Every structure is written in structure tokens, then in C-alpha cells.
Amino acid sequence: MSAWHAQTAGALDVISGVIHDAWFDIDDVDHDATARTLTLPFAQEWGLVEDAETPEAELVAVTWRYREEKVPFMRGLLRIAEIRDVELGRDIGDAASLLGLRFDDRTSRLTIDGVSGAFVVTVDVLDVTCELSRDVVALYVRRRHGRLLGGISEVPLWD
Numbered sequence: 001m002s003a004w005h006a007q008t009a010g011a012l013d014v015i016s017g018v019i020h021d022a023w024f025d026i027d028d029v030d031h032d033a034t035a036r037t038l039t040l041p042f043a044q045e046w047g048l049v050e051d052a053e054t055p056e057a058e059l060v061a062v063t064w065r066y067r068e069e070k071v072p073f074m075r076g077l078l079r080i081a082e083i084r085d086v087e088l089g090r091d092i093g094d095a096a097s098l099l100g101l102r103f104d105d106r107t108s109r110l111t112i113d114g115v116s117g118a119f120v121v122t123v124d125v126l127d128v129t130c131e132l133s134r135d136v137v138a139l140y141v142r143r144r145h146g147r148l149l150g151g152i153s154e155v156p157l158w159d
Helices: 012-019
Strands: 002-006 028-034 037-045 058-062 068-082 083-088 096-102 109-114 117-123 128-146 151-157
Touching: 002 012, 012 037, 012 068, 012 096, 012 128, 037 083, 037 117, 037 128, 068 109, 068 151
Parallel strands: none
Antiparallel strands: 002 128, 028 037, 037 068, 058 068, 068 128, 083 117, 096 109, 109 117, 128 151
């Protein structure tokens, strides 16, 4: 397992890079008010961890329009501790893809940006952990490469 920990705004840049373009399911996000934590499971492509044994993508189809692969994504977990308040924007789950993290020292607000919205978390102190499990497939993504697609298209295969 690979892990990153941030207690300063500057340290969040590395974690933002890890979660950028990661897939997640809004229904899997867990806010535990008693433990004062927010956990957000996600799926990220293996290429971020160089020493991990990367499972092969499975070739599904080749047509004159595109090449389609079934690509495995590894399991990740973003954990935020010392939470005072959470604004769980339901619209963040519409695109199901993460962009990064931002922290405002003045207001103690951590923003988890997604393609279609954001979570805003108010914390007592900044305490963010990100983990990637190198040996666990979280989900598969259908990836199509083609000229008519304008490059690459991806769709998570949740089931």
C-alpha cells in the first residue's frame, strides 16, 4: 500500500495529484459525525505507483472506429479527520470523477473538487490521508481510443 499524509495546505498538492481523475461513487462516501471523519473510497489507474505490479488491460473490441479495453483501476481511500462540519453536495456525484483538494487557512475549509461539484469540509486542524492499495482492483473502466471520439473516452463499469 502507498500512503500520503497532509497537515499543511502545501502538502495537499501531492494528494490532489493522486486523486485527480479518480472515479468514485457518491453512495460510498461516509461521514461519521461521532468519529469526526469523512472517508471517500475511489478508484485510480495503476500508473501512479511505479513499483506496483500492474494488471493488464483486457482488449474487448477493435473496430474501424475505435479500440476498446477493459482497464482495471486500483482501490484508493481519502480520509479527512478532525471534521467540524460537512456540506455534502449531491451534485458532485453526477460525473463521479475527482479533480483535487483546496484548503483555505482563513476559514479552515477543505474543498474536495469534483467534475460536477464539490464537498466542503470545515476542520479544526488539517489532517488528510490518502491510500492506494496496489493489490486490490476497485473497478474496471471501459476505455475507447478512436479518431471519431476525439481521443479517449472512459466509462466506469460499476457492476
